[in-house]
Amino acid sequence: MAEAEKLESTAEWSLAETRNFYALLYTTNCLQELRKLARVRVVDNSALGRAATVAGKPARIIHVYNKQEVACLGDKVLLAIKGQKKRAYVVGCKQKQQPNIPRFDSNNVVLVEDNGSPVGTRITVPIPSALRAKEGDFTKILSLATRFV
Amino acid sequence: MALLAQLARGCTSKITKFPIEVAASTICVHHFSSRVPYDTYNNTKARRARELRPRRNYLKNDDVEKHRSSFLQDKPVLEEDVDQQPASVPRDFRHVMPEFLPNPNPLMRDRISERLERMDMYQRRAVIDIPEFYVGSIMAVTMADKYAPGKQTRFVGICIDRGGHGLRANFILRNYIDGQGVEILFDLYNPTLQKIEVLKLEKRLDDQLFYLRDAPPEYSTVPFDFQPVPLPRGATVPINSIKVKLNPRPWLERWERMNLQGIEDLELPEKFYIRAKAVAKPWEKYDLMKQYRASVNDDEAATIMKEVLSKTGTTKRMGGQQKISLRKGR
Numbered sequence: 001m002a003e004a005e006k007l008e009s010t011a012e013w014s015l016a017e018t019r020n021f022y023a024l025l026y027t028t029n030c031l032q033e034l035r036k037l038a039r040v041r042v043v044d045n046s047a048l049g050r051a052a053t054v055a056g057k058p059a060r061i062i063h064v065y066n067k068q069e070v071a072c073l074g075d076k077v078l079l080a081i082k083g084q085k086k087r088a089y090v091v092g093c094k095q096k097q098q099p100n101i102p103r104f105d106s107n108n109v110v111l112v113e114d115n116g117s118p119v120g121t122r123i124t125v126p127i128p129s130a131l132r133a134k135e136g137d138f139t140k141i142l143s144l145a146t147r148f149v
Numbered sequence: 150m151a152l153l154a155q156l157a158r159g160c161t162s163k164i165t166k167f168p169i170e171v172a173a174s175t176i177c178v179h180h181f182s183s184r185v186p187y188d189t190y191n192n193t194k195a196r197r198a199r200e201l202r203p204r205r206n207y208l209k210n211d212d213v214e215k216h217r218s219s220f221l222q223d224k225p226v227l228e229e230d231v232d233q234q235p236a237s238v239p240r241d242f243r244h245v246m247p248e249f250l251p252n253p254n255p256l257m258r259d260r261i262s263e264r265l266e267r268m269d270m271y272q273r274r275a276v277i278d279i280p281e282f283y284v285g286s287i288m289a290v291t292m293a294d295k296y297a298p299g300k301q302t303r304f305v306g307i308c309i310d311r312g313g314h315g316l317r318a319n320f321i322l323r324n325y326i327d328g329q330g331v332e333i334l335f336d337l338y339n340p341t342l343q344k345i346e347v348l349k350l351e352k353r354l355d356d357q358l359f360y361l362r363d364a365p366p367e368y369s370t371v372p373f374d375f376q377p378v379p380l381p382r383g384a385t386v387p388i389n390s391i392k393v394k395l396n397p398r399p400w401l402e403r404w405e406r407m408n409l410q411g412i413e414d415l416e417l418p419e420k421f422y423i424r425a426k427a428v429a430k431p432w433e434k435y436d437l438m439k440q441y442r443a444s445v446n447d448d449e450a451a452t453i454m455k456e457v458l459s460k461t462g463t464t465k466r467m468g469g470q471q472k473i474s475l476r477k478g479r
Contacts, residue, residue, distance in 0.1 A: 090315075092329075097340065098290060099319065105330030113356065125329040132296035148297070149304060149331055 007139065010143065034071035035109055036061055038109040040079070043091065043108040044120025052081050059088070059109070073101065074131055077109065086111050086119070089141055091127050101148050102128050110141050117146055154283035156221060244453045245281050245439055247311070248318030248337060249444050249457050266315040267453075271460045273338050279345055284308050285353030285389055287371055288322055290335055291344040292389040304333055305373045309358035313337075323361060326372040331364065352388045363400045364393045 002045055032039070042049025062085070067068035071077050071090045072128045079086045092108035104125075111119040116137035122125045127145040130137065181197075233363050243250060249270065251263045255369075273279075294302045306322030313319045316468055318337040323330065335342065361369045368391075380387075390414045395404065405415050406425040432437060442468070 022456070042413070048387050099334050101333070101337045101342070103332045103334075108329075124327060125452060126331060129294050129297060129302055149326065149333070 009011065032107075032127070034061060034064070034075075034077070034081065034090060034095075035069060035091065036063065038107065039108045040077075040088075040090075040109045042081070042088070042111055043117060043123055043125045044110045045122045045124060046111050046120035046123065048081060049088070049111060055082070057082075059086075073097070073128060074134055079109065079111070082110075087114060088112060089138065091123070091131065091141070101130050102126070110144070112141070116140065120144065122146065175268055190367075199464075213261070218251070243450060244283070246454070246457060248314060249453055250314065250450055251453075252314040253443055253445050255442075263315060265455070269316055270338060271457075273340070274461055277342065277345065279337060280347045280350075281309075281318070281385065281386075282308060282347045282350065283352045284311055284356060284358060285351055286347050287351075288320075288373060289344075289347040289348055289375075290322065290342060291346075292335075292339075293341040293343055303373070305348070305371050305375055306331075306333070307358070307361070307369055307371055309369075323358075323369050325366040326346075328366075330366070330369065346377070348375050349413075350380055350386055352386055354388065354390060358411070359402070360393065360395060360404050360409060360412055363395050365396060366391050373376040 019115040038061045039130060040061060042052065042059055049059070057080040059081035059144045061071065062080045062115060065076040065078070072091055073090060075090050077088055077090060079088050084088075086121060088111045089109050090107070090108070092102070092104035094107050097103045108125060110123060113119060118141055121144065124140070124143045125149040126149040127142065130146040132148070134142075249267060250260060282339060287305070288308055289303055289305045290441075291303045293300060304322060304324070306324035308322045308323040309361045310322050313336075316338050318325055319334055320337060321332055321334045325331070337345075391411065393411055394413045395415060398417075403425075404412060405417055405421050408429075
């Protein structure tokens with residue numbers, strides 16, 4: 001904390017010094033929770049998802065359809081993508097998972113239309129096998145999957 | 150010295166006139182009156198009273214142990230019973246089956262539950278072959294999955310971490326599938342696991358390989374049809390001294406502060422290393438008390454592992470690896 005005090009005593013901070021100071025304040029790891037404004041990766045082959053990735057502006061969660069307001073595996077979210085509002089299902093999380101449930105290196109979602117049918121025709125990454133327990137609209141998404149882990 | 154020796158023998162007749170006897174008596178008086186205050190070493194009157202006060206729902210372990218080994222019991226469990234078999238404890242048993250050792254944290258210790266858990270672990274090991282493995286070994290796990298077409302799924306990956314104690318022991322496998330890093334944490338004694346295979350038995354230079362998350366995919370890619378690599382019988386476990394080249398920052402953690410052996414030079418600006426040196430604690434490796442608290446003491450570990458070896462019958466090292474080589478030879 002000696003360096004933080006030293007930084008505080010200086011009247012004018014450079015940008016780098018400010019960054020160093022905040023780096024000292026925040027020492028815990030990110031929780032990787034899928035809350036509002038979290039960036040996600042669209043993993044189906046829809047043109048919309050690919051366009052958002054190419055433009056360098058990945059989709060953002062703007063609403064989570066559960067009471068906790070934190071999306072977990074299999075939850076439905078509302079995305080802001082390329083100036084549109086699209087619904088999507090979370091099919092892979094970066095957060096720590098229960099035993100036997102895979103943890104992925106990115107937060108993956110699959111876009112769906114308002115009526116529940118998927119936008120894309122194929123999912124390019126492995127899908128957690130535990131999602132096969134889900135019923136309803138989810139079976140349409142699972143039929144697009146190429147591989148389960 | 151001669152005078153002192155005489156004093157000790159009790160021959161006081163000759164030295165009654167010497168002042169030394171007076172000195173000796175004063176020493177005795179001082180000893181009994183105890184000029185040293187009680188609260189030295191935090192041994193206060195209140196603390197001793199607190200320790201003597203009976204607590205609710207609390208049994209001293211010594212008392213329980215005494216009753217457990219009493220001959221009035223049907224089958225008293227004695228330490229000699231455990232020692233009957235001339236099973237030689239392997240030198241590195243702590244690393245071969247580390248999950249049998251209890252949590253070294255004294256607040257987490259409970260001898261009865263540890264023994265019960267070990268009994269459950271023997272029962273599980275009688276059903277499934279849990280081979281010797283280390284962080285860095287390439288493994289395959291087959292688990293029951295009622296939604297899968299064949300009612301089972303198989304996951305292959307490199308072990309990046311191993312932890313937990315007793316029945317809660319676990320390990321993490323990592324792989325890179327279809328351009329996506331995937332990790333699964335498995336409980337070692339989970340009854341839904343059908344088979345645990347070690348495809349390539351080896352160690353790495355570090356105890357945890359979490360930095361593979363910040364490394365290029367080729368370092369954690371393992372094909373699902375990876376063929377088992379046999380190891381000669383009785384050979385030592387090879388150490389893979391590969392150095393991983395990490396991606397440029399940003400990273401998930403500050404790897405430069407962790408004294409990792411298995412990564413290449415990180416090529417950071419000088420200020421990162423200065424800061425890493427400032428927050429490093431190089432004296433901790435000399436802190437004997439810290440090491441003592443962080444590990445189960447050798448005597449207790451040896452007692453536990455003798456029991457383990459007599460119950461599981463795995464007196465030979467590397468049971469799993471030998472079975473793989475046999476399977477390969479068929």
